[in-house]
Amino acid sequence: MPTIKVFNMAGQVTGEVELSEAVFGVTPNTQAIHESVKNHLANVRQGTQSALTRAEVSGGGGKPYRQKGTGRARQGSTRAVQWTHGGVAFAPKPRDYSYTINKKLKRLALKSALSQKAIDNAIVVVDNIDMDSIKTQDFAKFLSAVGVTGKALVVTPEVRETIVKSARNLPGIQTTIATILNVYDVMNAKTFVVDKAALQTIEEVYA
Known part of the structure; x- marks a missing residue:
């Protein structure tokens, strides 16, 4: 050496x-x-990241508008992931890495x-x-x-x-x-x- x-x-x-x-x-x-x-x-x-799923977000219990006849895409909740203020798909939760x-x-x-x-x-x-x-x-x-x-x-x-x-x-x-x-x-x-x-x-x- x-x-x-x-x-x-x-x-x-x-x-x-x-x-x-x-x-x-x-x-x-x-x-x-x-x-x-x-x-x-x-x-x-740290593994402290956390977000809410559509099941955990407050609100969105009612169907926003009727199923047919509006010309718009069908929606069942205003807390689905594609909505503003909706939940997060596959939301991260605290975990040990x-x-x-x-x-x-x-x-x-x-x-x-x-x-x-x-x-x-x-x-x-x-x-x-x-x-x-x-x-x-x-x-x-x-x-x-x-x-x-x-x-x-x-x-x-x-x-x-x-x-x-x-x-x-x-x-x-x-x-x-x-x-x-x-x-x-x-x-x-x-x-x-x-x-x-x-x-x-x-x-x-x-x-």
Whole structure:
């Protein structure tokens, strides 16, 4: 596997690290990535959509006009689906869209996503992503110093409040921890920015 540079938060090179072949060196499986992203998006759907059928809409109990002799199309109710204020055909109701996928498939998808980032040279390893205080401006300077432009996923070994709060007001920047990575977040980011300790955790957990 390729050896990539390790930066500090000032953007200076402090060393090198070799990426794990087992996690960052697999042949990307686009079908697995697709299935995992589809699963993630289904699982985060609220599913609260709701509309009324013709049986549930108020009114419309009487026939609007006689069956024959008017020259108009026959109608039995003013709440049929073709009428204004009528019900909805096949009206959607609240439902749970979530479903599970095979663990093996999910793991393959994540390895494929991480390997694709390695192929694209879109991985930035940082010695220690941490800050003494919550300051969005300083965090933006850090991202600029390590060459991040556009969307980025910043991964730390554990939740670091100063990082989470400093990053949350920056558009396109998302933070997460190494043990709960998901394929959607990895693929949605242009750059994968990872703390060196978090990288080690990723390689241990997902290898």
